[in-house]
Amino acid sequence: MCLKNKIITILLLSFFAFSIPVPNAHADAAPSEDFFIVSGIIAGTACLGLAVWFVISKLSKDGQEKKAPVTSVLFDQESVDLKINGNKMEVDATFEYQNSTTEKLRMELFFPFPRSIRISVRDISVLLLCPDRVNGRRSKFLQYETHKNQIFFDFIIYPKERVLLKVHYVETLEENKAEYILTTVKRWKRPVTQATFSVQIPSTIKNPAFSFKEGLVEKHYIEGSGSLLYKFSLPNLYPDREFQIAWQIE
Numbered sequence: 143m144c145l146k147n148k149i150i151t152i153l154l155l156s157f158f159a160f161s162i163p164v165p166n167a168h169a170d171a172a173p174s175e176d177f178f179i180v181s182g183i184i185a186g187t188a189c190l191g192l193a194v195w196f197v198i199s200k201l202s203k204d205g206q207e208k209k210a211p212v213t214s215v216l217f218d219q220e221s222v223d224l225k226i227n228g229n230k231m232e233v234d235a236t237f238e239y240q241n242s243t244t245e246k247l248r249m250e251l252f253f254p255f256p257r258s259i260r261i262s263v264r265d266i267s268v269l270l271l272c273p274d275r276v277n278g279r280r281s282k283f284l285q286y287e288t289h290k291n292q293i294f295f296d297f298i299i300y301p302k303e304r305v306l307l308k309v310h311y312v313e314t315l316e317e318n319k320a321e322y323i324l325t326t327v328k329r330w331k332r333p334v335t336q337a338t339f340s341v342q343i344p345s346t347i348k349n350p351a352f353s354f355k356e357g358l359v360e361k362h363y364i365e366g367s368g369s370l371l372y373k374f375s376l377p378n379l380y381p382d383r384e385f386q387i388a389w390q391i392e
Contacts, residue, residue: 215247215299216240217330220337220379222322226387227344231313231320240304250296253309256321256384259288262314270297271306279306322385333380341372346391353386 219238224231241247255263267283274280286295299305313320327334339357343350345368352358352372360373 214241214243214245215249216242217327217332218335220327220334222338222385223340223342224320224322224387225342226315226320226347229315231315233309233311233313233322235309235322237307237309238304239299239307241299241301244301246301247299248296249299250294251307252292252294254323254326255291255293255311255313256323257313257316258291259293262316264312264314266293266311267309268293268295269308269310271308273303273305318390319386319388321387324379324381324385325383327379327381333378334376335378337376337379339374339376339385341374341387342367342369343372343387343389344368345370347389350387350389353383354381 217237217239219236221236223234225233239249253268257263259266266286268286270282270284271279272282282297284295284297286293288294297305297307322339339354341350341352342364345363347370350372352374354374354376357374357376358372359375360371362371363369364371
């Protein structure tokens, strides 16, 4: 083969290597699958010889995608603030994840709601906060798709990186009860190290019933707001029920 043809062949192979899509990892704010697929990110090569080596290596591994268990990403903390006023509940949830591997992962997540989004949920936003060497943190609102009572979205988490994911929404309530989905936490195959909840409700609501009453650590009146604030601490959370609130108005 002449030199010109060799160069063309190498360039074509290099282009093919860089065009191979990054494999996905599946999860949710409490995840949906049993594993993450490690992202095969190909670094830039210093010379044409290295480019050819990457191509041969990649082709030899086709059909043998490396998989990492769900425990590769650590779901360390969950903090949820619920504010109930009339027939509305405003929710601000923050999740902390850490990539424990030296691989770049794509996380495909879903966030569940108790009822149909179209009927009862509005003002949804999903914000990702990542480390930034210059500014401390960089933020990005994530696009999502809606299906019945779930939203789906994805993002990249880099090796050893720790990120925060913030989900906000407002839900219209039926009757005198509210619910926040928790049982999907068990899909991570390990407890969340620390989960905290705060529930702000009008002081006209007397003796609300909580599904996690054993985790109640504080209750106080918020001056000037006419509201009571209940705080819950749920260490090593591995729930078999949802976080539910029921009440009667006097």
